[in-house]
Amino acid sequence: MSDFDSEAMADAGVENPKLPPHLELRRTRVLCKADAPTSTDTVQYSGAYASLGVDNSLRFDDFRNNFRVQVNRISHEDMEFDMVGVDPSIANALRRILLAELPTMAIEKVLIANNTSVVQDEVLAHRLGLIPIKVDPRLFDYLSENDTSNEKNTIVFKLHVRCAERGQRLTATSNELTWLPKGSELLKTSESLTSTSKPETYTSFTCSQDSMPEFAGNPISVYPDIIIAKLGFGQEIELEAHAVKGVGKTHAKWSPVATCWYRMLPEVVLTEEIEGKKAELLKQKCPANVFEIEDLADGRKRATVARPRACTLCRECIRDGDDWEKRVSLRRVKDHFIFTIESTGALPPEVLFTEAVKILEDKCERVISDLS
Amino acid sequence: MEDLRNRSHADVDYRKLAAPIKSAVDKFQLVPEFLKVRGLVKQHLDSFNYFANTEIKKIVRANDKIVSSVDPNLYVRFKDVRIGNPTEALEGIVEDLSPQKCRLTDKTYAAPVLVDVEYTKGSHGGYSLLEKNDVTIARMPIMLRSCCCVLFRKDEDELARLGECPLDPGGYFVIKGTEKVILIQEQLSKNRIIIDTDKKGNINASVTSSTEATKSKTVVVMEKGKMYLQLNQFAKNIPIMIVMKAMGMESDQEVVQMIGRDPRYSALLLQSIEECASLSIFTQQQALEFLEGKLKKLPYANMSTGKEGRAMSILRDVFLANVRVIKNNFRPKCIYVAVMLRRMMEAILNKDAMDDKDYVGNKRLELSGQLISLLFEDLFKTMISEVQKQADNVLSKRSRSSQLDLSMLLVKDIITQGLERALSTGNWDVKRFRMHRKGMTQVLARLSFIGTLGHVTRISPQFEKSRKVSGPRALQPSQWGMLCPCDTPEGEACGLVKNLALMTHVTTDQEEGPLIALCYCLGVEDLELLSGEELHTPNSFLIIFNGLILGKHRRPQRFANTMRKLRRIGRIGEFVSVFVNEKQWCVYIASDGGRVCRPLVIADKGISRIKEHHMKGLLDGARTFDDFLREGLVEYLDVNEENNALIALYEQDATPETTHIEIEPFTILGVCAGLIPFPHHNQSPRNTYQCAMGKQAMGNIAYNQLLRMDTLLYLLVYPQRPLLTTRTIELTGYDKLGAGQNATVAVMSYSGYDIEDAIVMNKSSLDRGFGRCIVMKKYSAVNQKYENGTSDRILRPPRKDDRNKKGENPDWERMQILDNDGIAAPGEIIRPNDVYINKESPIITKGNPKLGGLKDSDYKPSRQTFKGAEGESCVVDRVTLSSDKNYNLSIKFMIRHTRRPEVGDKFSSRHGQKGVCGTIVQQEDFPFSERGICPDLIMNPHGFPSRMTVGKMIELLGGKAGVSCGRFHYGSAFGEPSGHADRVEAISETLVKHGFSYNGKDFLYSGITGCPLQAYIFMGPIYYQKLKHMVLDKMHARGSGPRVMLTRQPTEGRARNGGLRVGEMERDCLIAYGASMLIYERLMLSSDPFEVQVCRACGLLGYYNYKLKTGICSSCKNGDNISTMKLPYACKLLIQELQSMNIVPRLRLADS
Structure with a gap:
């Protein structure tokens, strides 16, 4: 990893007269001092260093050469990857889109037929809303205000639980939510009396969702084992939940990620040689085991930075007085992001990221088209 | 790190080695045991139990006979009295009552008072003695969880079956469905000599005597070097020497001897003696005659008091009533007066001898x-006289058909109603003692669980709150451990209303006779056998028992030690206090009720009697707290006896002089202050503020909260247990009935909407349920029965498809939520103007019943409609049907509204740091940490420097360490040395171990720019409470709206949709600014403009004649000089009101 860092540093100043090292350091690194981090901002202005003859403008070629993404860890629920060579604003834009603007399906409307549990109707509905639904939201449309709910914009679930055993408690979990591919089963009561033709329900599906190719062999489910309510003897919940498409901006339940964040790549530099007892002490100080002891040929021991990535910035190593702060310099690389996405389960994290990139692209295009 | 830890271990070891050999035993476990045995409101329960088991029997025994004055052979004698089980007799069927049932059906939770009587029946010829058992004479309201209550000694399951919360403390009453607490009343102690100065700076000695028969206040005052007696019955001050003479102490020498032969005392008495001599009073007879002349004239004169005269009887029965005169022996009373005088003189010679009225002892x-x-005593006596009167009435009638059965006359309504009225209004009127006290009971605060507990331990002051005095309000050192130093309200009642500390116990009365006998056995020389001279001889102490002088003892310390030894082995009651007052040369023994005391561990020469094996036994359940008491390991000390003790805070601090060791220091705080983590790190007013605020926090009220029908109920949807707990929290059950949530707080400035303590909230947190609350309001309706036999009726509501002659019923839409029985169905969403009960009332409700029943046309609709705020979606939560006390059907609705926090809602941490929600920000705009943690709310750092709530910072650190390592951290008050609070060092170590900075500050990225913030941010979880003040209940605006009839000005207050007043000060601002048109608009046009006709000739107001279309002056009788002008209606009203008082305001008009 350390090679990789030096490479990144070297890349920063290709074909350009180089900035003096102290300025270069401030341009590319956040310096995490004991009292406060400094040089946290990025220098955006192209002519910021013009007086030194350094061009600070962003060149597309440079970007293309420098930009890289490397996946460190991936599972169906979360991933961590390195994104190198972008400005924090870009990384942050992606993070914000992931949190707030990527659509998912979530339960929005709950029709309660019966609820004798201790959980109040609104609270129950709120809890249901927060259950992640494992379905690709791209297959659905938004339900606008004057739309009727149909198979293209609504997913209907049914929940009917009852604790029938005396002296027992029943825990209703999200497993009990059953998908109704044919739409709502509840009849609109007032209408049903007059019109004899066709009983009207709360949705108007033209076809069953499970006949659609996407869901044929792949029924829609929700995240399992989430407790919805606990029922005592004789208590019953009967309801229908309608999930629609939405974005996290409106309500956190539509956020496709549990959370999503990045951190800048930690860089730990020993500004002077630390040897012997001090090296031992340094190694001991760090709870994240960043430092290692290196045996030198002449039997001396020297501290080295073995795992800078593990640094959590607890600042233990620079806590005891100024001299330690002089010896150890904690930094963050400003254009290297360790990005983590924790999906709620609707879409795999890598898909979420690409979707987010698409949205960002859309936004950029809109800006461009508006400007031109 | 390892090295460091080793070193610190070595430190501890070294200290241990240096210390004398005594291992500190963790005595904390005693606190939960104490609370298990005694409970949080044990004072109330003990007191009520004492009344129910002992006092009531005493009262009845003292007044056990009702004898007819017409026929003295007819009598009723009460043999026994007891309180039965809480039941209710309904039309002959006896039904068990449970508190929950009473709450729901608006009944009084009461039990019958049963007596066994023996009575005679018959007439002149022969009388037969009859007996009757279990006669109900009254229904006594029962304190919950007392020994008469059905909840007594019930376990959790049984309580649940009765619909009761196991964590509920009890100690209150249920009167007509409302829960009433009798507040603890603070009073100056009775029957004790108190030396004080009055307003003029004169030193006086006062005794408030209280016996079963009378209450009186005797004051001896030193005025201009002479001593006088002040007594209500005397119109003027009486020279004390005359009183002495009247009591038979005719020789001045004897008085001087009794006071003590020290020349300083005699000198002080000289003037008084001279005054007496100058009035030429030398004998008892003369003195009594003098007193007779000074008596206040009674309104009903000619009250013959027998041959001895009124002055004598007053001296005997009223003057120092607590000192009994037996067989006309006034000597004890004389000695008592002498002691009073001596104490006064001591105070004159030495200001230190003055008593402190605010001293808790x-x-x-x-x-x-x-x-x-x-x-009860008063009512019982009233009942007896009532029965007697009735019996005499019946007996005095000549023509009697049947024999009088006295036992049938034992009416139960007087006592029952008297008790019920007093408890429900809080007015205590006891005619005998001329006692009229108001506000003794209060409706139990059920806003939060802690509020309830705090309410039951509250002490109401003796003084009125308006007095601007600082003394009683100040914190008293003697309050230590007895009364909470933090929990007092702000404002006028500050320092006067107090709260009990956690381990305080309040004593009940104890039998005096055996104790007095014991004292004599232990070598007290009887007062009767002492000469006046001997009274104050040095090296011997007066023994004063409950304010009564018993005699002298030559070896007081030995006497006190023996008494204490006897108490410790359980031969005398554990609450008897023995106090050797070296200053006054007295030993005070007290066994009276109402003293505050607390348990302490006994130490012998500084070594605790509690050893490891004792505590082990406690933990294993082999011992209880009572065993500790019985074995003399622990004892109760009252405030006075604490003066004889040297109490060490911790075992390691004990010196050989130490006599006691505290059980746990945090018990000096009360229940409310016990919730605060690290209160000893906070500025003290902050703890006081939190005590007041904890009572407004929303959360869980009780386990049965959803079964209750309170008028207003605030609940939190997802209450949590605080991450940073204290021992008190665990002891009181706050961890089970929390009132707040653990919010991740970042202390930083953000957005500018966080000034003045406002907080910025994360919208996603709110979406996920943070701070969500439920507000429930009760609406009720009664299906009234009327005197003519008619009653209301509830009808099936009209539906959309129902058509009558007029077509569709227009009301169907408002009645959609009604079931077919005409009552709103639970679970329905109710909107403003919806009908929740479709009730109709008969038009004619008086007179004779109509024959053939009522037709539909005889009813008028009296539907009840829901009046909520527009846009609020409320739900009918529950509907109960029950019968009320008049056996009408009463229907109660709980209407629920779920609210998520909005801008303006009030929140607070547990450190008196309240703030409103300033703005709500999207999560993506919120900062996030390296680990992806995003705060739930942001608090401005300016909240810290001036408030100095360091405890809050430690709470944050401890909470953060707690979530990292998965262990609840503790922050009990003063808990660091005993391990009940985590030390900051240890917390920091934990934080470091989990990769956080030791100081709790994290490296945060801005959510807006994506760049790191230029400071490390102090971030971690803090327990936040949502307070009941929400904007939704407060926001108000109005354009035009209702006006007051009288002045035609806009109404006042939100409830009446009133206007916002431009007050005097606002007006002043506008005047100063010169905004005249604005003033004109606000004060006239938008308020009460009125057109008046003013007569320019006489300056009076006229009227407008609409026929002639001119203004006419009614005094000039013409319309010649009429001008029309605008006036505020209130001004016109003032003019007319002045006219009605014969003042003529005239208006002089000029052209503008």
Whole structure:
């Protein structure tokens, strides 16, 4: 990893007269001092260093050469990857889109037929809303205000639980939510009396969702084992939940990620040689085991930075007085992001990221088209 | 790190080695044991139990006979009295009552008072003696969880079956469905000499005597070097020497001897003696005659008091009533006066001898049992005289058909109603003692669980709150461990209303006779056998028992030690206090009720009697707290006896002089202050603020909260247990009935909407349920029955498809939520103007019943509609049907509204740091940490420097360490040395171990720019409370709207949709600014403009004649000089009101 860092540093100043090292350091690194981090901002202005003859403008070629993404860890629920060579604003834009603007399906409307549990109707509905639904939201449309709910914009679930055993408690979990591919089963009561033709329900599906190719062999489910309510003897919940498409901006339940964040790549530099007892002490100080002891040929021991990535910035190593702060310099690389996405389960994290990139692209295009 | 830890271990070891050999035993476990045995409101329960088991029997025994004055052979004698089980007799069927049932059906939770009587029946010829058992004479309201209550000694399951919350403390009453607490009343102690100065700076000695028969206040005052007696019955001050003479102490020498032969005392008495001599009073007879002349004239004169005269009887029965005169022996009373005089003189010679009225040892707490017994005694006597009167009435009639059965006359309504009225209004009226006290009971605060507990331990002051005095409000050193130093309200009642500390116990009365006998056995020389001279001889102490002088003892310390030894082995009651007052040369023994005391561990020469094996036994359940008491390991000390003790805070601090060791220091705080983590790190007013605010926090009220029908109920949807707990929290059950949530707080400035303590909230957190609350309001309706036999009726509502002659019923839409029975269905969403009960009332409700029943046309609709705010979606939560006390059907609706926090809602941490929600920000705009943690709310750092709530910072650190390592951290008050609070060092170590900075500050990225913030941010979880003040209940605006009839100005207050007043100060601003048109608009046009006709000739107001279309002056009788002008209606009203008082305001008009 350390090679990789030096490479990144070297890349920063290709074909350009180089900035003096102290300025270069401030341009590319956040310096995490004991009292406060400094040089946290990025220098955006192209002519910021013009007086030194350094061009600070962003060149597309440079970007293309420098930009890289490397996946460190991936599972169906979360991933961590390195994104190198972008400005924090870009990384942050992606993070914000992931949190707030990527659509998912979530339960929005709950029709309660019966609820004798201790959980109040609104609270129950709120809890249901927060259950992640494992379905690709791209297959659905938004339900606008004057739309009727149909198979293209609504997913209907049914929940009917009852604790029938005396002296027992029943825990209703999200497993009990059953998908109704044919739409709502509840009849609109007032209408049903007059019109004899066709009983009207709360949705108007033209076809069953499970006949659609996407869901044929792949029924829609929700995240399992989430407790919805606990029922005592004789208590019953009967309801229908309608999930629609939405974005996290409106309500956190539509956020496709549990959370999503990045951190800048930690860089730990020993500004002077630390040897012997001090090296031992340094190694001991760090709870994240960043430092290692290196045996030198002449039997001396020297501290080295073995795992800078593990640094959590607890600042233990620079806590005891100024001299330690002089010896150890904690930094963050400003254009290297360790990005983590924790999906709620609707879409795999890598898909979420690409979707987010698409949205960002859309936004950029809109800006461009508006400007031109 | 390892090295460091080793070193610190070595430190501890070294200290241990240096210390004398005594291992500190963790005595904390005693606190939960104490609370298990005694409970949080044990004072109330003990007091009520004492009344129910002992006091009531005493009262009845003292007044056990009703004898007819017409026929003295007819009598009723009460043999026994007891309180039965809480039941209710309904039309002959006896039904068990449970508190929950009473709450729901608006009944009084009461039990019958049963007596066994023996009575005679018959007439002149022969009388037969009859007996009757279990006669109900009254229904006594029962304190919950007392020994008469059905909840007594019930376990959790049984309580649940009765619909009761196991964590509920009890100690209150249920009167007509409302829960009533009798507040603890603070009073100056009775029957004790108190030396004080009055307003003029004169030194006086006062005794408030209280016996079963009378209450009186005797004051001896030193005025201009002479001593006088002040007594209500005398119109003027009486020279004290005359009083002495009247009591038979004719020789001045004897008085001087009694006071003590020290020339300083005699010199002080000289003037008084001279005054007496100058009035030429030398004999008892002369003195009594003098007193007779000074008596206040009674309104009903000619009250013959027998041959001895009124002055004598007053001296005997009223003057120092607590000192009994037996067989006309006034000597004890004389000695008592002498002691009073001596104490006064001591105070004159030495200001230190003055008593402090605010000293807790001079105070007594009157609890519900005592107050009820006072009331019961009075009512019982009233009943007896009533029965007697009735019996005499019947007997005095010549023509009697049947023999009088006295036992049938034992009416139960007087006592029942008297008790019920007193408890529900809080007015205690006892005619005998001329006692009229108001506000003794209060409706139990059920806003939060802690509020309830705090309410039951509250002490109501003796003084009125308006007095601007600082003394009683100040924190008293003697309050230590007895009364909470933090929990007092702000404002006018500050320092006067107090709260009990966690381990305080309030004593009940104890039998005096055996104790007095014991004292004599232990070598007290009887007062009767002493000469006046011997009274104050040095090297011997006066023994004063409950304010009564018993005699002298030559070896007081030995006497006190023996008494204490006897108490420790359980031969005398554990609450008897023995106090050797070296200054006054007295030993005070007290066994009276109302003293505050607390348990302490006994130490012998500084070594605790509690050893490891004792505590082990406690933990294993082999011992209880009572065993500790019985074995003399622990004892109760009252405030006075604490003066004889040297109490070490911790075992390691004990010196050989130490006599006691505290059980746990945090018990000096009360329940409310006990919730605060690290209160000892906070500025003290902050803890006081939190005590007031904890009572407004929303959360869980009780386990049965959803079964209750309170008028207003605030609940939190997802209450949590605080991450940073204290021992008190665990002891009180706050961890089970929390009132707040653990919010991740970042202390930083953000957005500018966080000034003045406002907080910025994360919208996603709110979406996920943070701070969500439920507000429930009760609406009720009664299906009234009327005197003519008619009653209301509830009808099936009209539906959309129902058509009558007029077509569709227009009301169907408002009645959609009604079931077919005409009552709103639970679970329905109710909107403003929806009908929740479709009720109709008969038009004619008086007179004779109509024959053939009522037709539909005889009813008028009296539907009840829901009046909520527009846009609020409320739900009918529950509907109960029950019968009320008049056996009408009463229907109650709980209407629920779920609210998520909005801008303006009030939140607070547990450190008196309240703030409103300033703005709500999207999560993506919020900062996030390296680990992806995003705060729930942001608090401005300016909240810290001036408030100095360091405890809050430690809470944050401890909470953060707690979530990292998965262990609840503790922050009990003063808990660091005993391990009940985590040390900051240890917390920091934990934080470091989990990769956080030791100081709790994290590296945060801005959510807006994506760049790191230029400071490390102090971030971690803090327990936040949502307070009941929400904007939704407060926001108000109005354009035009209702006006007051009288002045035609806009109404006042939100409830009446009133206007916002431009007050005097606002007006001043506008005047100063010169905005005249604005003033004109606000004060006239938008308020009460009125057109008047003014007569320019006479300056009076005229009227407008609409026929002639001119203004006419009614005094000039013409319309010649009429001008029309605008005036505020209130001004016109003022003019007319002045006219009605014969003042003529005239208006002089000029052209503008």
